[in-house]
Amino acid sequence: MSKSTALKVASQFLSLLLCLILLPAAFAQPEDLNGTVTYENGTYESDIVPGLEEIYGNYTVHDIKPTYYSVYLMPGENKTFNVSFRNEGNETLDIAPKVIATPDYYYEVNESWVTIFPENVTVSPGVKQNFAIDVNIPEDTEIGEYEAQIAFTNDTYPEEYDDPIYIQEYTEEYSDSLYVNAMYLWVSVPVRPKLELQTSYISDTVEPGKEYVYSIQIKNVAGKDVTIDPKIMNYEIYDYSFEEPAFSNDIIEISAPSIIKADEIANMTVRVPVPENASGSYGAFIEMNADGNENDGSVPQIGLSFTVDKQPTVPYVKIFNTTTDDPITIEVSAETYDQNALVRISPQKEETYFEMNLICNSNPVNLTLVKATESGTIYSQGYALPIWAIKEDSNYQSDSSKYIERYRVPGTVGTWELTILPKNTNSFDYSITVGEFE
Template sequence: MKHNTGKGIFAIMVLFFIITTCSAVESPVSIGSAPVGMMVSAAGSEAIAIPFPEPTPSGESSASYTKLELTPSYMNFVVEPGEKKEMTVTVRNRDTKSVHVQPIVRQQPYGGPYVAENSWFVITPASADIPAGESAKFSMTTTVPEDTVRGSYSSMLTLTDETYPTPYPQPFPNYIHTLGLSVSVASSPVILISTPFISDQLESGGEYSYTIDVKNKGKTPLALNARIGDESYPSYGSYGPQAPPLDAKSFTVSGPFNLPPGQNGTITLKVNVPQNASGYFNGNLDLGIDDPAIRMEENRIQLNFQIWKQPEGGFSKKFMVTTQEPLSLELSSSMYMMMPMTETGTPRDIPRREPSFDATLTGPDGNANLVLVEKVIKGSVNLGNDPMQTNGDRPGQYQESGTQYIFTYSAQGRPGEWTLAVMPRNTQSFEYKISQGGDNPSPGFPWFTLPSGQTGNTTRK
């Protein structure tokens, strides 16, 4: 009750202050020679004059500015470090009098880290007097230093010192006759990396090894200091964020610390997955390459691992067979990847841990004679998404985005209840298909077929 009373008293006081202590004069007045836009009076005190900002002096309109026409009004230099490039700008005097033009490169404030240095540009001639109705050409030559980091740099060219008037001081003059400058430093990395990322499925308690090929295409030695990156993306479980299943101690990195010009090197990454680990690990392998042509994200190999623990038992499925007829069982699993491939079409630097299955069929008479009659390997291949990150000197290499393994089994069925039992190997997901009747219910597309009777089980590497 006291709290509500206090709030009411406070509101009455504020309203009383607004009504009784403040008033404004609607029409502007002047005190002396200074224009005043408002008179504010406070209770018990004299009126206070608040002037309007000084307006732009009469006569300073766009018609009084020098009339110059710039062609082009924007320049973009695409150069490599150490390269020189020249462009021309034409300035036409559309005024009725001669104009003195002096091009000057000026850095704009708050331009960020990618600001073109004034020393990169040379302008000839340094100045010119352009008669009314005439034109003059200025040659702009830019040279980027050898150690310039790749990126887009900006600056500005002014032709005169004329500026737009402003009612308030500005941190940087608002020049009238300007030309936008951009320098795109497009350098090719001197080091080639075989793959931009590694993605795989890992089983808890297992050991895995990966290799990354690197090549120095430069003229000087390159220092490498490969290590696991300090930061990793968070992993989420059923109850929110959780600790990642792998840390820096789970990895062992070895490889060259110095790569001579024109030489190849191999970096080896070994992963020791802890027992009972599960979940996702999203991190990176920082190669520690000292090359200004390679940005930070290109200096890293993304690591995406899905870790699981193999169940003790297998998957089971019960189904009924009503007639005496052949049974066909199809088990399939897909492996998704995006890895460069060699000239022969085989994936580069990826473990060949093909998925496999231990499958049994149990019917009214016990275990059936389950025979593997066909194994199909299907894949999807493109010509590469990023030639700069592929291994080799030519643009574009084959990249395989996924491989599917299909195993087809056959057995003789009879009426009764049947049970399918499957123990998957080297895969976290699979599909099954049970067909009844027919000689070949699931022909598929046998791009690569193993002879009949050969088993599809593989041992884990």
């Protein structure tokens, strides 16, 4: 636990403690009161709870906004933000804000990174003073999460607390001072990206015995040449299903250049020849192994997810009965959206259709197609792709699409058998309406 966290825990505990102290007093009769609690400018004086003054100490708590500030900055970047300080005391103060290391925090904000203006100012009682704080991260800064205090006065919390024990438990381990009138600064220095990918995953339904080929664009954004050596890696998770993957990693072939020059866009080809006896699912990811180093977050991975599903050869059968001679409308539909259309080279997705047959009282019935509808939702490619990966010949991509066929036959009383064999789809919807169709 960081010291700032301990302070928050202690403050919450003390707030609750004071509530418990003041609640009985609020409902007590005057003759029942046996002590007083006063709070003025952050100083507690009490003869009800001995030791409370030792916990808080004798100091003034001033108004500082914000009390914490967090920022993401790359090496070489800077950010300026404002902090206000209001003098809540009765005396004029000379304020010279300073950067203080946060106790027991692994990464500390270097004092040289922070410039505060004004450096020194006189603040009268009740007056609010604004400060501009500039955070500048050097080019050679190590990746990490950095923290510091920016103290406006020299008041500090006591190093040890005798009462209550709860607070002592969480604070006695710290040796450095925690400042009363301070704000907390968190600076996250993330890794600078080396590569950008056209897509971060390939998720597809594949058929046994077919070969699937995908092409993914990779852009070098590191500002210098980057070497890559893409490899298939398995997720390091515990799997208690004992289900074998649909196929092994070694059947997947990856072709990519070994060096991608600065600002160059290269193509990586992923070839998946699905075995004839494959079944089930497969999941893994492609690690790029940029510059031969362990991935520090600067290079995205490509997730692979495949479901092996053979197209059905036996139709779905639906039996239904009618008690009138009202006309019958049959509608079948399927989602036809192909989420891999931008990266799958082959095979191309074939059009969806249905083989339909209808029998009534053991006699074949001719189905009359009265309507075929194809619909979809279209958006700009920029919605899903990085700007550099958008194809010049097409600025649009389908988000979803649906194919619908509607049939109508004269009705009669009897038992009907409808068979539906879907083609080039793994699921479909159907409806049977007896009577007028809206």
